[in-house]
Amino acid sequence: MFNIKTLPPLALYVHFPWCVRKCPYCDFNSHEQKTELPQFEYVDALIADLTEDLPRVWGRRVESMFFGGGTPSLFSPEAMDRLLSQIRALVPLNANAEITVEANPGTIDQAKFKEYRALGINRLSIGVQSFDNDLLQGIGRIHDGRAAIRAAEAAHEAGFDNFNLDLMFGLPKQTLAQARRDIATAIALEPAHISYYQLTLEPNTAFYRNPPTLPEDDTCAAIHTDGQAQLAERGYAQYEVSAYARPERQCWHNLNYWRFGDYLGIGAGAHGKITDPVNQRIVRLSKVKHPKAYLSGPNHLSAEQSLSAQDLAIEFMLNALRLQDGFETPLFTERTGLPISVIEKPLREAEARELLTWTVQRIEPTPRGRQFLNDLIMLFMD
DSSP states (O other): OOOOOSOOOEEEEEEEOEESSOOTTOOSSOEEOOSOOOHHHHHHHHHHHHHHHGGGSTTOOEEEEEEEESOGGGSOHHHHHHHHHHHHHHSOEEEEEEEEEEEOGGGOOHHHHHHHHHTTOOEEEEEEEOSOHHHHHHTTOSSOHHHHHHHHHHHHHTTOSOEEEEEEESOTTOOHHHHHHHHHHHHHTOOSEEEEEEOOOOTTSHHHHSOOOOOOHHHHHHHHHHHHHHHHHTTOEEEETTEEESTTOSOHHHHHHHTTOEEEEESTTOEEEEEETTTTEEEEEEEOOSHHHHHHOSOOEEEEEEOOHHHHHHHHHHHHTTBTTOEETHHHHHHHSOOGGGGHHHHHHHHHTTSEEEOSSEEEEOHHHHHTHHHHHHTTOO
16 A cells, blocks of 8 residues: 655654753653763763664765753753764764754853854754743743843854744733733744744643643633734744744754654654655654663664554644645655545545645645644544
8 A cells, every 4th residue: 555655854853851850741751860960871872772773764864953852951062062973973964954952041051052053053942931930930940031031142142043932821820911921022032933832731740630720711812812913923924833933944853743754763762753665664663761771771772663554644644734834735645655545535524624725736724724723633533
């Protein structure tokens, strides 16, 4: 059934599993580190992990790298230098590759940002979440509003003309006025990109076990609509559910996910997706989750799964329908190796319900489809 003819772009994700303190809303693989970080031991494990994956991607060029967590900015420039140098020695890296490091305002300063920039890191993603001290305290952040502002200023001063600010809304007891101030402050700091998303109570988090008092649905809807209007007015175009960017500043790494590109995932608990046209399959890879077990090696792969046709159809649509402008119809077959006919039934139903438009050129959510995205996606999961 599969007819995979081409390879998609390839990215590299590197996971750093440690934080100063676990946020009560966070469901990522992150752990409080109460002793000295094993920085260089972890770098060695990452490189061993990448080396194990290399036979799957021989000769393929990496188009972007993303260092996520956890808190990658806990790692020193010396450790990052060692890691980047060895990655560059192992895989061909596009000369214009986007290289992003996530940073927590409580763990950085201008000097560290300058040293990161000198290593070739050309994009930052700063997790400010809010600039309101009371709201920050309510979600367990280790920084205050001034530190969040200073982090963005330090990014500019260090020479980063491309950085993202992560901003959440729907925080415990947040008002529309507080949310408006957060958006206005973020915009005033002139990032190239803003991620604006609603707090959700995820399973296996402290907030899920002991839910805080969140704003009413109508308040969250008003906050979201108002934030979108402010962002659009100041030149931040929405290109994905929670992503807004100045012209030509969309996050290439995340676009690769949403367009169902390939990516290697190294680090404790990291995941990867690799296309194998020789064997006509697409595989998911999972790495050993706990940092201690990951560091002990020698093998870092936890699980490998060949995706079924149903898996591929669902995962492609789950990602691609998040894009504001949808996707070119032939991309479905190009990235999954499946004919568009395998999703014809849900496509026709979604079109009949005015949730998307479908032509031989493009599949695109309608404004109604973007408003009821979960309903749209569910049609492809039956």
